[in-house]
Amino acid sequence: MRPDINPDFHGNLYPRTTQQYFNPAAFLAPAYGTVGNLGRDTLTGPGLANVDISLLKATQVSEHLRAQFRAEFFNALNRANFATPNPVVFSSGPTQGPAANQTAAIVASPTAGVVTATATTSRQIQFGLKLLF
Numbered sequence: 001m002r003p004d005i006n007p008d009f010h011g012n013l014y015p016r017t018t019q020q021y022f023n024p025a026a027f028l029a030p031a032y033g034t035v036g037n038l039g040r041d042t043l044t045g046p047g048l049a050n051v052d053i054s055l056l057k058a059t060q061v062s063e064h065l066r067a068q069f070r071a072e073f074f075n076a077l078n079r080a081n082f083a084t085p086n087p088v089v090f091s092s093g094p095t096q097g098p099a100a101n102q103t104a105a106i107v108a109s110p111t112a113g114v115v116t117a118t119a120t121t122s123r124q125i126q127f128g129l130k131l132l133f
Contacts, residue, residue, distance in 0.1 A: 001106070002036040003027035003089050014044075021046065021085035024112035029090045032106075045084035048119055051076045070128040078123040082115045089113075 009026040022043055030036035053073040061067050075081075089112045 001088075001090050002030065002040070003038050004030050004036040005038055016046070018082065018115040020113045021082075021115050022113040024089045024108065027089045029106040029108070043087060046082040046115070048081045049077075049079055050081065050120060051079075064133055066132040068128075068130040068132065070130070072126050072128075074124040074126075075120055075122060081118055081120040083117040083119045085113050085115045086111045 004027065006026050006028045009023075011023060011025065013026050014022055027036075027038065053076045055071045057069045059067045059069075086109065088109045090106050090108055
């Protein structure tokens with residue numbers, strides 16, 4: 001459900017914390033049966049930065065034997081890259097009550113703007129040894 005922009009909101013739209021990456025108070029539920037005036041794909045998520053490093057040392061063991069030692073570091077700086085926060089600000093569904101009297105209600109999501117996962121893994125290191133003959 002695409003929300004409306006709240007004209008009375010004057011705060012910070014992006015607090016950029018894991019508990020509230022964007023402020024859901026900046027939006028209003030659209031009128032029943034309409035699509036909100038917020039543009040499609042308007043919100044942005046946290047950025048992603050990743051540094052991978054590979055080191056190689058080649059050594060001549062004998063005339064016909066060479067050894068290569070390799071160390072690879074993935075996410076070498078061990079930066080937490082957060083996934084996109086929950087973009088659902090409002091949802092609609094039936095209200096509680098007898099089946100004959102159920103009506104659609106727009107409900108604010110308590111997890112709107114909450115980051116619940118990371119987009120990349122933590123630092124990983126792998127070593128390799130190759131013999132060439």
